[in-house]
Amino acid sequence: MDSDSESLLDQDMISSASSSRASTPTHHEDFHVSCKRKRGIERELKTYTDSIDHCQVLIRNLERQGLVNHPIYSNQCAMIQGLMKQRELLTALSAGFEQIYANFVFKCPEDFDMAKWYGWIFLFAPVFILLICGIILNNNFWRVFHGCKKRSSTAEITSKESCKSFWNTVLRSSIIPSTWLFASLLDGDYYACSASETPHDISTFDYKRCKTISQLSAWIFLSIVVAFGAIVKCCGRCLDSKTYLEAQYADTHKLEENVLLEEKMKEIARKEIEKNLNTLFMENIIPSKEAWDKITAVESGDKSKTFYTTLHQWGSENKREDNKTNKQEMTPV
Numbered sequence: 001m002d003s004d005s006e007s008l009l010d011q012d013m014i015s016s017a018s019s020s021r022a023s024t025p026t027h028h029e030d031f032h033v034s035c036k037r038k039r040g041i042e043r044e045l046k047t048y049t050d051s052i053d054h055c056q057v058l059i060r061n062l063e064r065q066g067l068v069n070h071p072i073y074s075n076q077c078a079m080i081q082g083l084m085k086q087r088e089l090l091t092a093l094s095a096g097f098e099q100i101y102a103n104f105v106f107k108c109p110e111d112f113d114m115a116k117w118y119g120w121i122f123l124f125a126p127v128f129i130l131l132i133c134g135i136i137l138n139n140n141f142w143r144v145f146h147g148c149k150k151r152s153s154t155a156e157i158t159s160k161e162s163c164k165s166f167w168n169t170v171l172r173s174s175i176i177p178s179t180w181l182f183a184s185l186l187d188g189d190y191y192a193c194s195a196s197e198t199p200h201d202i203s204t205f206d207y208k209r210c211k212t213i214s215q216l217s218a219w220i221f222l223s224i225v226v227a228f229g230a231i232v233k234c235c236g237r238c239l240d241s242k243t244y245l246e247a248q249y250a251d252t253h254k255l256e257e258n259v260l261l262e263e264k265m266k267e268i269a270r271k272e273i274e275k276n277l278n279t280l281f282m283e284n285i286i287p288s289k290e291a292w293d294k295i296t297a298v299e300s301g302d303k304s305k306t307f308y309t310t311l312h313q314w315g316s317e318n319k320r321e322d323n324k325t326n327k328q329e330m331t332p333v
Contacts, residue, residue: 106122106189106190106193108189108192108193108199108200109199109200110199110200112197112199115193115194115196115199115200116194116195117194118193118194119189119190119191119192119193119194119195119199120190120194122184122190122193123181123184123185123190123191123194124181126177126180126184127177127180127181128177130176130177130180131170131173131174131176131177133176134172134173134174134175134176134177135169135170135173137173138169138172138173140165140168140169141165141166141169143165144157144161144162144165144166145162148162171232178221178225181221182218182221182222182225183218185214185215185217185218185221186214186215186218186219187214188210188211188212188214188215189202189211190214191210191211191213191214191217192207192208192210192211192214195210195213196209196210272312272315273311275315276311276312276314276315277311279315279318279319280295280311280314280315291314294310294313294314295310295311295314296310297310
């Protein structure tokens with residue numbers, strides 16, 4: 001009887017332990033839930049950014065006209081793919097890294113004074129970094145500020161236009177940092193680590209209260225951002241001098257102009273490069289050591305920017321020498 005009771009007791013202990021293990025979520029399950037949340041944020045942001053992508057307007061117009069095989073169509077498709085890769089990369093930085101930080105990197109210290117700085121830095125430092133990256137990756141920002149100190153007097157941009165373009169770039173680049181901040185506040189651990197009086201103990205009432213405040217702040221922040229974006233968008237549309245269809249035509253015109261300009265630059269650059277290469281490998285003969293040294297020299301940063309590469313400089317100088325030789329030969333003695 002004693003042996004039977006002991007065996008029954010052992011079986012009960014084993015079954016209770018297995019049931020407790022089954023009811024307690026493992027670290028792998030938490031990471032799986034975090035990955036699912038990250039994918040959801042990525043899909044939402046991807047849908048939002050794709051809906052405002054003006055490149056699709058030109059693609060739809062070309063498809064209606066039956067110009068699917070036109071070079072403009074293929075270039076626009078390639079451009080959209082490039083933009084999608086950049087957005088997916090930034091989305092992974094904003095949503096995916098937040099989950100990685102929360103599960104693996106973020107460990108709130110037990111020191112109360114250190115915990116305040118630790119939580120705030122983990123909350124706002126990525127926002128600043130993502131904002132700077134978004135501004136740097138924005139082409140409109142560089143169109144205004146690239147070479148602004150070396151432009152001719154007729155092409156100078158006023159301070160008002162520069163400020164308008166800068167703040168427009170900041171607003172467009174703040175989408176990804178806002179996503180990070182919303183996801184971080186919704187998680188709640190960063191704010192709770194900074195504001196709670198017991199940051200090392202997540203089971204206390206004060207820690208849970210701070211986490212609840214953080215989650216409420218996340219939804220308030222998202223509501224304010226969406227409302228502010230909608231108001232700015234509506235004000236911009238109301239103050240626009242163009243009608244809706246005229247604005248659509250202007251967007252299409254800009255996109256097609258950029259595509260044709262890029263194609264023309266590629267065409268002219270390719271012809272110039274082919275001329276230089278044909279001169280370098282004239283009659284399929286290996287160039288001289290002097291020519292190799294000139295085209296492989298380190299670019300010295302020409303202030304006048306007359307030459308774009310060392311090969312371009314060598315080709316231009318070689319043309320000048322040929323022209324001088326031809327003039328001397330044609331000059332009568």
